[in-house]
Amino acid sequence: MKKGFIITIDGPAGSGKSSTARLLASKLDFLYLDTGAMYRCVALAALDAGVDLKNENAVGGVAGSVNIDFLHADDENKVLLDGEDVSSRIREPRVDSASSLVSSYRIVREKMVDLQRKFGAKGDIIAEGRDMGTVVFPDADLKIFLVADLETRARRRCLQLNDAGIESSIEEQTASLSSRDMFDSNRKFSPLEKAPDAVEIDTSNISLNEQVQKIYDVVVRRLNLE
Secondary structure (H helix, E strand, O other): OOOOOEEEEEOOOOOOHHHHHHHHHHHHOOEEEEHHHHHHHHHHHHHHOOOOOOOHHHHHHHHHHOOEEEEEEOOEEEEEEOOEEOOOHHHOHHHHHHHHHHOOOHHHHHHHHHHHHHHHOOOOEEEEEOOHHHHHOOOOOEEEEEEOOHHHHHHHHHHHHHHOOOOOOHHHHHHHHHHHHHHHHHOOOOOOOOOOOOEEEEOOOOOHHHHHHHHHHHHHHHHOOO
């Protein structure tokens, strides 16, 4: 198998990007680059430090001072913030809300994109996010864009939170995701959009395993990974 591939998976919140990217990376023995977790780490660090999230320069300072890394251990992908495993903490509702604002700041995105490209320089990665195929890795070997209807995404997000011990309702998540979609698609810097050469896959009516296999088949066919 040729080494050095970069595969991007973009799409709106709840479309199945994270779970799909994680499983696909494991199937291909690639690094799973969870870029959304990186912005969540910045948001968490800013919240813990009591930084005013509306102060772009202050948040940018946080982004430039934190150390973010990923660790695959015990068949799990752990997110490390300054050496601490924050995989669960970055999924808290307060961080979910704050990360939308934090990720809209140009100074924060520039710092995170630089770090993401450093990971990408090593090759053989699955980079998941909202602007991977359009901004961060425009020359990626393969670009995937996942979509799903709002109701399906709200149900998935609700189940994810409930499994983590966080109570939420489908109604709450529908409102939250609808707001997030509008914000992500209309932000000034690196808005959510499909790259012209991306392969779009609708995950609304297929299982997680089915969508992973579907993308895997595209990867094998497009990149000749046989």
